[in-house]
Amino acid sequence: MQCVFCDIVNKKSPTSVIFENDDFLAFSPIKQISKGHTLLISKEHTENLFDINDEALAKIAVLSKKLAAELVKKHSATGVNILHASGKDAQQSVPHFHIHLVPRYPNDGLDLWLKNKL
Ligand SMILES: [Zn+2]
Known part of the structure; x- marks a missing residue:
């Protein structure tokens, strides 16, 4: 099965690695929506929230917090989505x-918040 993120995990696609351990990988996507925009993925191929196992989900949540804090500090951001x-x-x-870890900056022009359409 062809999967662009599995190709990144298996080093078949070049990418800018931000963080890596045995289970997870964080990298800079080609299309950055803010300075420091980072994608955090599980190395094991799971499609989405409905099939990732609870242990991996718990680990990636804690890792998201750690990496978000590091990105904010590294890029002098003032927040993160x-x-x-x-x-x-x-x-x-x-x-x-x-x-997606999206560092935010004063007046960065992004509006990622939910809008009520109902
Ligand atoms: Zn995959």
């Missing part, structure tokens, strides 16, 4: 579990 999508209609673009 942590985004995740599970499923096509939730706008999941790559079917391999991933979390």
Whole structure:
């Protein structure tokens, strides 16, 4: 099965690695939506929130906190958004579990908050 994130895990695609351990990898996506925008993925291929195991989910949540704090400090950001999508209609673009860490800056022009359309 072809998976662009598994290719990154298996070093078949070049990428800028931010963090790596036995279970997880964090890298800079090609399309940065803010300075320091980072994708955190599980090395094991799981599609989304519905099939990642609880232990891996707990670990990646704690790792998200750690990396978010490091990114904010490294880039002198003033905040962070942590985004995740599970499923096509939730706008999941790559079917391999991933979390976006998006450092935020004063007047950065991004608006990632939910808007009420109902
Ligand atoms: Zn994969």
